[in-house]
Structures are given as C-alpha cells and as structure tokens.
Amino acid sequence: MSLRADAVLFDKDGTLFEFGATWDAWGRKTLMALSGGDAALMTALAQASGFDLVNQHFTADSPVIAGTNRQAAECLASALPHRSADEVEAHLLGTADDAPLVQAVPLLPLLSDLRALGLALGVMTNDAEAAARIHLRKAGVEQQFAFIAGFDSGHGAKPDPAPLLAFSTATGIAPARIVMVGDSEHDLVAGRGAGMQTVAVLTGPIREDRLAPHADVVLPDIGHLPSWLAA
Structure with a gap:
C-alpha cells in the first residue's frame, strides 16, 4: 500500500x-x-x-x-x-x-494500526513533557510513540516549527513525508512552517472555518486518518 x-x-x-x-x-x-x-x-x-x-x-x-x-x-x-x-x-x-482523560477515539487500536503500516509516530504538545507522558501512560499508549516532546523539552513550542523539525531529525524522515495532526491554528501553522502536511481535527473547541485555511484536510477526528493516508 x-x-x-x-x-x-x-x-x-x-x-x-x-x-x-x-x-x-x-x-x-x-x-x-x-x-x-x-x-x-x-x-x-x-x-x-x-x-x-x-x-x-x-x-x-x-x-x-x-x-x-x-x-x-x-x-x-x-x-x-x-x-x-x-x-x-x-x-x-x-x-x-x-483531568478525566477522554480519548478522541480508542487510541491503542488506532495507533497500533498506524504502526503496522510502517508509520513512525510522535507527540508534540505545548503541555509539559512529564504531564504528556503521564497522560499517554494512563491511556496505555506511551510506548506507541518514538518521540514525545512538550514545550519544556528543549525544542521550543508551537507555533514555532522547531519542535516539529526535531521530530523529523529524530526519525530521519523528511518533513514533506510527515503529517502534523492537530486541533488548533498553532498546530497547523507550525506544521506548514516545518514543511509538513497538515491535518485538522474537530475534537477541540476551534471550528472548521478557522482551521481549514491552514490544513490540507479537516477530519472529524483522528479515527479517519488511516483512510485519508491511504487515499
């Protein structure tokens, strides 16, 4: 595929x-x-x-x-x-x-499927890295990610593209072959600035009309990502 x-x-x-x-x-x-x-x-x-x-x-x-x-x-x-x-x-x-963590979709099967397709996975959040790791661990998915960074990880914070490029460097994958997925303009502007593909999702408070100008596609949630990647 x-x-x-x-x-x-x-x-x-x-x-x-x-x-x-x-x-x-x-x-x-x-x-x-x-x-x-x-x-x-x-x-x-x-x-x-x-x-x-x-x-x-x-x-x-x-x-x-x-x-x-x-x-x-x-x-x-x-x-x-x-x-x-x-x-x-x-x-x-x-x-x-x-905080009562509510998964946008069942994360473990989705992330496992993406990894089975040969995709490298990462998380870049403007939360603290330690808090992010705790949340991902509680959800049982921390080990699915090759890269986890927060605003305090030494790479900067979104909308600066630098932390996204740190993922590219860590994985050895060119930015153009990476998809940045997020629910805010910060995520998408950072993705565009890094030269990555950008996917917006509607599982945050920001509406589609604000996200669409910065995204290659707007999806209801990350559960629709596999079909878009394969299209």
Whole structure:
C-alpha cells in the first residue's frame, strides 16, 4: 500500500484526547481552587483564561487551548495579585494529572494500526513533557510513540516549527513525508512552517472555518486518518 506519508506527529489535547470532555471540568475546579471561593476573583480568573462560567467550558480563543503551561499560568497570575506565575504554574502541573482523560477515539487500536503500516509516530504538545507522558501512560499508549516532546523539552513550542523539525531529525524522515495532526491554528501553522502536511481535527473547541485555511484536510477526528493516508 502506498501512503501519503511515512510518519505522523500528533498534538495531544484536542487531538488524541477530547478537549472539552477532558479539560472543561478540570478548568472550573482549577479556577475555584485559585479563587478560594471569591466570586469576583473567580470571574476575573475566568476572563483572564477564556473560561465561560455560564456554559462551563473554555472558549475557542482561550490561551489555555493552544498555549503552554507557562502562558496559561501567566494569564491566571495576572488576575491573582498575591500569586506569582511560578506558583500558579506549579499548581497547574500538580493538578493536570487529575483531568478525566477522554480519548478522541480508542487510541491503542488506532495507533497500533498506524504502526503496522510502517508509520513512525510522535507527540508534540505545548503541555509539559512529564504531564504528556503521564497522560499517554494512563491511556496505555506511551510506548506507541518514538518521540514525545512538550514545550519544556528543549525544542521550543508551537507555533514555532522547531519542535516539529526535531521530530523529523529524530526519525530521519523528511518533513514533506510527515503529517502534523492537530486541533488548533498553532498546530497547523507550525506544521506548514516545518514543511509538513497538515491535518485538522474537530475534537477541540476551534471550528472548521478557522482551521481549514491552514490544513490540507479537516477530519472529524483522528479515527479517519488511516483512510485519508491511504487515499
């Protein structure tokens, strides 16, 4: 079988895992903890982080969706006069393990099938690498990936293409033969900048009309990836 690519690099949140189902409940719990029950402070934190308190979800423009842990911490710290960004970041990292991971599709069979096709697989997330490994381990798929990197792995963060090119270097596969799969503009802009093929998925909060200009194709979820790769 002839495939479009020799490797696939995935974003994590919103791509491998449903963003809303995984992170919205965690977001409300985090804002409640940081606000200490102060309603005005809760509102300020929600505004700073792009969290809709009425509908209980992160908005499509939230810096939490595609930003790094540090960027999320800095946004929240801006509404916390007595907490530093370092303290807030430590809180985010310490509670991320509690997020209820909801797989976008059953991951193990999908990733096993992709590897059986001879594809090298990787993950590049703007989350911390340690947190990413914990989430992938909990899902039982950490060993499916030849490359796992976070914003703190020394390669940079999306939308910079540098961490994507680090995957190309690690695998020895040319960027043009790699597919970058993600749910945000950051993922796709980084992919285009790296000279990779780009696939958008709709398992995050960002709508198709915003993703399509940066993607070679928009898929409902990563479960449709094998058929697109083989088309």
